[in-house]
Amino acid sequence: MTELFLTLLIPLIGSFALLFIKKEQMQLIKYVAFGFSVISFIFSIALLLKFHSDNPNFQLTYEKVWIPSLDIGFRVGIDGMSLLLVLLTTFISPIAIYSSFDAIKKREKSYYALLLLLQFAMTGVFISLDLFLFYIFWELILIPMYFLIGIWGGKDRIYATVKFFLFTMFGSLPMLVGIIWLGQFIGTHLVHVPNGFTTNYELIRQYSHFIPIEYQKLLFWAFAISFLIKVPVFPLHTWLPDAHTEAPTAGSVILAGVLLKMGTYGLIRFNLELFPQASFLYTSLISWLAVFGIVYGALVAMVQSDVKRLVAYSSVSHLGFVVLGIFSMTVEGIQGGIIQMVNHGLSTGMLFLCVGVLYERRHTREIEEFGGIARIMPAFTVFLGIAMLASVGLPGLNGFVGEFLTLLGAFKSPFLGSIWFTVIAATGVIFAAVYLLWMFRRVMFGTITNPANRGLKDINKREWATFLPIVLFIVWIGVYPSTFLKLSENSTKKLVNKLERIKFGKERYELPVIPEISKPNNTNIKNNQ
């Protein structure tokens, strides 16, 4: 619990600490920001060590009621999935901060303070066990991200940041309505809570499947819209290429690395967990959107001339696999989706770092401006090559594990019941090779024809230091994914058990019986027909 608090709060403290440093002390600002971020990572490792992967329930939970009259509380805790995503956050954030050291040359203090605030909010999203708290963190993300793109972004940054803001707001308002309605409905119709209202996630989770289907449908969409925009799922994706292209490198890295995962996380945590019957109803629809997005994102990525935009569209394609896996509602699919969230964070994050390396040297992202870079930047070539191959889904690297499991899950899913989702989605694997290899060929191979590229320096020590840890995990997950799959295995099985019990009346997976520690007391079922 202490570890959880510290992981969450240290970035926030760091963000405040920066306010007390004079803005002329640039080195200090950078290293304080980096230091806080690294400390937070260390505590998240402690979190990992305290976590019991056998236990399918939420762990290290903490509950402090905040607004008693509405049963709104500061409730946090983690299960396997949130742990993985918290680790991803605390892993990517210091790298993003470190990668900005040379790139950001104006208003450093606010920049790093905002990055730390962002890290705080992202961690909060993944550990909240209270809908109201979740919503606060969810919206809090917008503020630093809005400024990061708007101030430190590229030349169309204002358009991009407003678009990003409006898309996200458009999604989150229905979610707020949904939270209020859900709290009200559960609190008054299904369980006795003092004032007929609650936002306690665990309580809601236990009873929400008793909500009649006609209400569940509405609630499902109230939440789903917000998440589908964030993922983003076709056709709600158009904010992403703009936001990615205009954001500073660190912003893109965090956006791709962590922010998008909030959407897929939400789909599992809220849509599948809370509205199972409605999920059964819409699984085909959303899976088709995901499959369409996989192919569509890849095809559009193929014809981009801007490297960053290309990587952005590839995100649409890759996240499609995650959504497909989630809505296959099989253990393989959801586990694949979770590991693919991590994978995408690593490999696409690394691709953005690579684009950043090129951009810092040449101040352009046009593919045609490059060519023959391999000759003068051999080390960079290796790293871009690894990131590319991980993204392509080469077996032995991380991307393959996620793609394979999500496709397999969708293939055998009794909920989807058609192999065509997988067959069409798998063509995305071909197109992924097309757009990434084409890009790599045009940027790296051939001879240097553009004189501006002639004097480019290979990556420096700092850039080495940002790439190496990512490569370590790219290979680790590719070769021995069990380390990571194991963490969320039982919580996923628990979820699938619940879904299958509701749909087919029986559970398939045996789980260790561990009593839920934070079982809410003083409540009893009121209406359980």
Place this chain on the structure above:
Amino acid sequence: MFDLVQLIILFPLLGFIGIGVLGKYLKSEKVIGIIGSSTVGISFIISVILFFHIISTGLAKPYIVDVFTWIATGDFSVKVSYQVDQLSILFSLIVTGVGFLIHVYSIGYMHGDRSFARFFSYLNLFIFMMLNLVLASNYLLTFLGWEGVGLASYLLIGFWYDRKFPGVRITWTGDAGNKAFIVNRIGDFGFLIAMFLIFANFGTLSYTEVQDIAYLGKSIYFDTGLITAITLLLFLGCTGKSAQLPLAVWLPDAMAGPTPVSALIHAATMVTAGIFLIARNSVLFSLAPITMEVVLIVGVITAFWAATIGITQNDIKKVLAYSTVSQLGFMFAALGAGAFVAGVFHVMTHAFFKGLLFLGAGSVIHGMHEEQNIKKMGNLAKYMPTTYKTFLLASLAIAGVPLFSGFFSKDAILWAVYNDGGFIWWLILTIAAFFTAFYMFRLVYLVFHGKERFDHHKLHPHESPKVITVPLAVLAFLSVFGGFLGIPYVFGFWFSHHPNALENFLMPIFAKSNNILGVPLEHELHAIEYLFIAIAIAVALIGIKVAINYYSDDKLLRPRRIAEKFKAAFDLSLNKYYLDEIYFYLIVDPIVNGSRSFLWKKFDVGVVDGIVNGSATVVQKISETLRRIQTGIAQNYALLMIAGIAAILAWVVSSF
């Protein structure tokens, strides 16, 4: 003992990582070359030890060595685990044996290249992946190797990334690498879906378990849609990796890589992965007669198609590349005819003679200072005697001259195709064999005989160093005598009932599929078989004779006359039947253009963003209109307020 198989895998991996990471610091080519070759050499020695252990123990069932759990979640679990049996060790021997020779050869060939270490690192990576492919005990690990060799192939085709390479829409060697990887991915798509089908229906991806289940339920599974689908999808993977129609287009362009790569990856080993996969799944394939028919037809047509292209090409490596495609077609024809042993046998002999031909070509290119056009060579036998002799022996072997290795394996294939597929397919394949003999001796004569057509002042052809010629000699020995491992019954029956050593060795592997296919245990002697052999020999000799007649004339009058007379056919062959152009025109361009002009510019930017920006504009317009109400004049506000109060009062009153 069999646990040693892990070491076979381990050493090339160590070589890859070691040379890859430390290569920059190991300045000496010698050290790098020795490390790179010895890792493969050690693997070869271990393979030999296991081979003899198999023979002495008579291993009846595959021996499985589990290393660790790779991917496991839910109901799905796959291990990194290796399977020692006759088939895997045979392939392991070919891969590491031929691989070792080519590594040694590369020390000489790549001498002075600025990326010497990178080359050896990639070669070791290739060997590592190829060994995973053939030694794996489950589909997924084979798939790792499958894609991994594709990666190595991609890296090595584009090894000289700053060199140009001519081809259809190909400018740089990197483009050729991309083409290889992407075309292979289309095949891999089939492999992937096949794995899903297998797992969904058999609940496992282990080779032995799947084959056992399928074999036990053979009456249920026989000729079902499921098995047909699985095998056809696997075969799609094979057409990619082994360059068969319709995915054959990448292999000729793969010649952009350094010549040892062409020898190792694009002739001797990687491209035979498709044959391995079918042999490994012989039970499933023999349960799917439709697929077998498809495999046979695709093999025969590809063999013929590529052979007819081979006769007009002028790049020494392109001729050999089409020859490889054609020979792979022969192997698939054998598999499709149910003659698994014959297919595998041809893999082996082909690895010897085609590996040798490529290495010989490399020696020529090396001696000619990177010249590859055979029209600019001639009379090189004088300058490169060892290369010439070995090249000639390999050519005799591939042409199918009696007692050379290719003779035995090709003869076995032709007979099997006649027996199973019928006269037509046999005839087409025999014509392909005729062209094979023809284009090989066209090559021999244009390169090694006749007038010297190169510029003496600029070029001084020379024999290659020992490190290159010794591997040539070893392979030449194997090309000549390797065939005796698979003596067909018609020749050997007088000294043994089972004269075919390879068939005996592979018996446990194909026992089940032979049972399903109804292959008799005892051979029968058909008088007609002698007739077919006589025809095959005649075809080979006539092909050679015609080529010699045509090309020993320095003016090339007859070939020129024929080319003019059959201009259309000649152009078709010279331009590879325009298959590349057709694919670009019908598939690639529509997809790319459609994605750009419709999906991106119209749909993404136009429709989706149009709606988004449109609604923003609408809100803005409305706000601008509403803004006018805020005039800032107090009287207007007062007026509005009174109007409002009046309206509320009216509503209150009316509601009573």
